[in-house]
Amino acid sequence: MEIKEFIEKFAEAIEVEDASALTAQTAFHDLEEWSSLSVMLLIAFFDEEFEKEVAEKQIREAVTIQDLYNLVTA
Amino acid sequence: MTSPFSLEGKTIIVTGASSGIGRQCAISCSHMGAKVMCIGRNEQRLQDTLAHLAGDGHAAYSYDLSQTHGIAGLVADIVAAHGKLDGLLCAAGIERTAPIKLLTVQDYAEIMQVNTFSAFELARHATAMKHFNRGGAVVLIASITATIARTGTAAYSASKGALISAARVMAAELAKRQIRVNCISPGTILTPLMQNALAQMSDEDRARRVAGFPLGLGEPADVANAAVYLLSEASRWVTGQNLIVDGGFTIQ
Numbered sequence: 365m366e367i368k369e370f371i372e373k374f375a376e377a378i379e380v381e382d383a384s385a386l387t388a389q390t391a392f393h394d395l396e397e398w399s400s401l402s403v404m405l406l407i408a409f410f411d412e413e414f415e416k417e418v419a420e421k422q423i424r425e426a427v428t429i430q431d432l433y434n435l436v437t438a
Numbered sequence: 439m440t441s442p443f444s445l446e447g448k449t450i451i452v453t454g455a456s457s458g459i460g461r462q463c464a465i466s467c468s469h470m471g472a473k474v475m476c477i478g479r480n481e482q483r484l485q486d487t488l489a490h491l492a493g494d495g496h497a498a499y500s501y502d503l504s505q506t507h508g509i510a511g512l513v514a515d516i517v518a519a520h521g522k523l524d525g526l527l528c529a530a531g532i533e534r535t536a537p538i539k540l541l542t543v544q545d546y547a548e549i550m551q552v553n554t555f556s557a558f559e560l561a562r563h564a565t566a567m568k569h570f571n572r573g574g575a576v577v578l579i580a581s582i583t584a585t586i587a588r589t590g591t592a593a594y595s596a597s598k599g600a601l602i603s604a605a606r607v608m609a610a611e612l613a614k615r616q617i618r619v620n621c622i623s624p625g626t627i628l629t630p631l632m633q634n635a636l637a638q639m640s641d642e643d644r645a646r647r648v649a650g651f652p653l654g655l656g657e658p659a660d661v662a663n664a665a666v667y668l669l670s671e672a673s674r675w676v677t678g679q680n681l682i683v684d685g686g687f688t689i690q
């Protein structure tokens with residue numbers, strides 16, 4: 365999956381309505397839509413889409429959307 | 439003068455007695471003189487609770503309350519072995535935090551099965567005329583999440599809200615036999631389970647949670663003392679209520 369598509373799916377997963385403002389360099393923890401429950405939504409998304417088990421801690425430590433992308437495509 | 443809070447001579451079923459709030463309720467009831475019938479899943483931990491009870495005549499029954507079909511038999515066994523009941527306290531419960539997007543009907547059903555339907559089935563059979571003494575009391579442990587919106591708790595909150603609604607109706611139906619039914623809605627109580635949950639939160643989330651409680655977080659004994667009140671003669675004119683025990687969380 366290309367990063368562009370990843371960003372769109374990421375936006376859908378955590379329910380960001382306007383994905384056009386997002387880039388690979390966006391610090392996702394600062395997004396208005398980000399909440400403590402978003403971690404669970406992302407874990408479910410990674411599991412469904414990539415069949416990857418990602419730990420909460422890894423998501424907390426990631427900074428940008430690119431970091432998340434690297435987690436699941438590495 | 440004997441204390442109006444005494445539970446002397448009463449036989450009380452306590453579910454969830456192997457851990458946390460239920461365990462403390464069992465211990466506190468025993469200290470107030472009750473004979474306690476402890477229900478939980480883990481036999482070993484139930485034995486540990488038994489070892490901490492004051493007085494004698496107590497018993498432990500390990501039973502998975504999600505198996506609601508067997509509850510009638512369980513109650514009958516307890517009454518056959520220990521005599522008629524004077525109280526039922528339901529503290530067994532599970533929590534599953536997830537945003538509504540991830541909660542399936544299956545999740546709602548599983549949580550309701552343990553938190554709600556098992557309590558209804560216990561209340562139904564325990565309060566049967568042949569099993570329950572006149573003047574007895576039922577206490578269901580609900581939660582403040584039944585009345586406030588804490589994100590991630592839709593299924594849990596629904597399971598607890600149903601207890602509060604049904605308790606009012608049960609109270610009205612059972613009043614003619616002088617049986618009272620009440621709920622307790624605790625705020626965040628430092629049980630092993632909750633300490634675990636708090637440990638997993640980010641520092642920011644944890645600080646925010648703790649800051650919501652003007653009197654700080656609660657202890658299991660804070661809930662157990664409220665339960666003793668609702669199980670004793672001290673509350674003889676109180677029924678169908680939801681007693682909030684939350685260190686002031688919901689007044690703000």
Ligand SMILES: NC(=O)c1ccc[n+]([C@@H]2O[C@H](COP(=O)([O-])OP(=O)(O)OC[C@H]3O[C@@H](n4cnc5c(N)ncnc54)[C@H](O)[C@@H]3O)[C@@H](O)[C@H]2O)c1
Pocket residue numbers: 453454455456457458459460477478479480501502503504528529530531532533552579580581582623624625626627628629630631632
């Ligand atoms: N800890 C809190 O902050 C808090 C706040 C509000 C309400 N509550 C409620 O108080 C009750 C006790 O919570 P706790 O914090 O002591 O939790 P806990 O996990 O320490 O104890 C739960 C108890 O329920 C029993 N249980 C769970 N599923 C069962 C099943 N299928 N069959 C039989 N027993 C089962 C367990 O054996 C255990 O004894 C729960 O109903 C919970 O929803 C807790």
